[in-house]
Amino acid sequence: MVPVLLSLPLLLGPAVLPETGPYSLIFLYTGLSRPSKGFPRFQATAFLNDQAFFRYNSNSRKAEPVGLWSQVEEMEDWEKESQLQRAREEIFLVTLKDVMDYYEDSAGSHTFQGMFGCELSNNRSSGAFWRYAYDGQDFIEFNKEIPAWIPLDPAAANTKQKWEAEKVYVQRAKAYLEEECPAMLKRYLSYSRSHLDQKDPPTVTITSRATPGRNRIFKCLAYDFYPQGISLHWNQAGKMPASESRGVFPSGNGTYLSWVEVEVPAQDRDPYFCHVEHSGLSQSLSVQWDEAKRAKAESKVATRPQ
Incomplete structure (x- = not known):
């Protein structure tokens, strides 16, 4: 089983952008073992720079654009995005359960979070990251230079073993950060640059x-x-x-x-x-x-x- 925050295949044409930026595409995931009433067990938010542009949660089971992006047509196939987020939700919550089983603490209330994304500056990839935290403490992160998952918690050694069971999974994670995420960000920017480039003086x-x-x-x-x-x-x-x-x-x-x-x-x-x-x-x-x-x-x- 992969950490798969890997997305469905993208059919992207070449994107030509003026030199500017930086721009970032960041996904934030949160899973709760015992959510309070009214809170979903899993939720995901995607950000373009500091602006949330779509959300998904385990109650609605739908990825939906928010804010100005709800008025932008053809920016994303939201049904396919919903399918992807459902797959990520399943894997995410399985990992949370694995960590709780390691610590033999299934009765407590625990939080698992993931954050990953990439950045473009002057139309070139200028950074990417992928990391997780358990109950607010660093858990595991991906080093794309090695490439490998680096455990930061005793329980993460098991997670690393599972996520690196096949070498192709590691290569796919590296390709996601270095190729797919920047390509996706370029495509989103073709719909969003005017909004992200706004400058309101204080x-x-x-x-x-x-x-x-x-x-x-x-x-x-x-x-x-x-x-x-x-x-x-x-x-x-x-x-x-x-x-x-x-x-x-x-x-x-x-x-x-x-x-x-x-x-x-x-x-x-x-x-x-x-x-x-x-x-x-x-x-x-x-x-x-x-x-x-x-x-x-x-x-x-x-x-x-x-």
Whole structure:
């Protein structure tokens, strides 16, 4: 039995794309030994870059496009994709059971996850990976250079033996990562590039609040931007004061938000600028806290009825 996340044969013509990217095609699988009520035992999501474009689960037994891709015709034969995902589901859950049997823990609640995919940059394959985790810990991964499955957990030695029972299975896994996955990604990009290439610049606002020690906290918030790569930092008199970044988070509408904070001594009246760099901006952006607006806001707070 193979780890077969190998897909059905593809009949792909040559695809010519402008030099750009990177673009990625990633599949995320999750199997649960004891799913909670309302949760499927197995589910799969496919991503183009950071955008989910189809989902499958063991309840519906159907692979279905999501978001903008539900409006794209002929991007995929969804019945064939559903058949493929059903086959992957069966193998995936068998592997989960094998691991539980190894640890003699069939009564517990356990999770098995798989992630695999490839990347294109300048119309060439620039990376691929295939790995699994059991209960959140690394389990096994594929090294396409050897090629071989590398056990990362005691139970994975049995999985490796099963998956490498015939040499052809290893070669097929290598071919999937190096040939089939990039070819599939190129085909999907012929339908999706305009969406994945969108660049929405961030809207930037700065707020201020007082700390118990009477210092001030300046917060620079950038939101409604895409793609998610962004650089935010504070600048004061040509220096970068110590600041705290909160990372990048989805906004829920297909865009992202991020913010960075800096603590300023109450007596410090030097100007502070939030410096922003993003691919949606024609040039970097520096935004200064508006002292007039700050004074007006603080005046409203001071006169508010107690």
